[in-house]
Amino acid sequence: MHEQGSLSEPELDVCTRITQDSLDGLGAFENLGTHEDGAVLIFQGRVRNTNDGRSVSSLSYEAYGEMAERELGAICGEASRRFEVGSIEANHRIGDLELGEVSVAIGISAPHRDTCYAASRWIIEEIKKRLPIWKHEHYQDGDSHWVGSPEVSKT
Amino acid sequence: MHEQGSLSEPELDVCTRITQDSLDGLGAFENLGTHEDGAVLIFQGRVRNTNDGRSVSSLSYEAYGEMAERELGAICGEASRRFEVGSIEANHRIGDLELGEVSVAIGISAPHRDTCYAASRWIIEEIKKRLPIWKHEHYQDGDSHWVGSPEVSKT
């Protein structure tokens, strides 16, 4: 448990990371929050073996590193002001990922479970909207595609 | 990862437990789901240091053991039919708990995150509605109370 000390204003307990390291373990979330928090919610996004009906073999995530770090911090900072959360720990993986590996992990602690669900959902949706990270999907048939981008041909 | 084998009907991957053992660790959720699952959501309910404005010192949970096991299995079985989930692991603690200890832990894996959030939320609400478990709250001032029950005096 992180003790919040005796500050009159509660400290902002937000930790974010853009990393090439594995996010598969749950160790980072074992001690999230304080005795003020009656609920913890941990979301993991993982590499699925199918997407849009195609068999995926692996993924690479590319990030605009400095901006992604700034945006992820901004998203979680905003979440901590919008919702009455205790702690937030949000991490996004970049680089090459195998099937089943965790690409994004978001842990929230809060006094009440409603807040956990709302904040967790809000953060993952904001990540999908504005975090400058791109997913290059590799398929079993040898093809690959930048997810969400139109197929543009160089003329 | 639990491999689902080559059955034509997917197996129901549901695991539930009513236990006196600590649920504080996240180990039970490290390998939830399969490569079909793009999302995992883990909810933990924990003993808060306040409830209804009173300072809580500790809790005891009493269960109608056999019925609680049956009901928790029924809730999760129903969830797996209502929602397109991969795996469900749901555990409820009984006995004496200290502040910060986990009382209930629910892990869901599913192909899509929407399903995880919906199923997780549904299961915790059903648990609160129908799982035959009672919470005896002990307060800092020495008083205690069965949560949700009216103060009845023996006449």
Added chain:
Amino acid sequence: MTEVISVRTLFFGIYGELSQYKSPGYLELPSESTVEDFLDEMRGAAGCDWLPERVVVAVNQRYAEMETLLNDGDEVALIPPVAGG
């Protein structure tokens, strides 16, 4: 057919606390008794007059209705407002 059935009674939570001194572990009832008959008997003859007007009951570990018929050997549990989670 027996004229009398015997059911096992279980009390939990606040009911367990209130019942601990004088509540029966078994109750005899006429055959064909329902959950409602059981509750009337508990409130009256069995001395559990502290039971509230509406009580949730489980028979053999399943939630039951007031009309549910009881059988000899059934386990009948009085379920106060649950508070898991």
Added chain:
Amino acid sequence: MTEVISVRTLFFGIYGELSQYKSPGYLELPSESTVEDFLDEMRGAAGCDWLPERVVVAVNQRYAEMETLLNDGDEVALIPPVAGG
């Protein structure tokens, strides 16, 4: 005040792939240029005619508007549809 500013250009995702052979790492623009002027120059003189009509742009790691004014030394990134999570 300088007559000309130089901005650093960054391409990511599909844009990175499309730009890898002939896209500039720096672009010179008249001072007082906006993001919109930058995009016009990229699509024309800089040869990035594959850029779609609407492009999201970040200036110094923050999302920018078409009217955002550019300064000498700015880092201007072309942001294709993001796909994190």
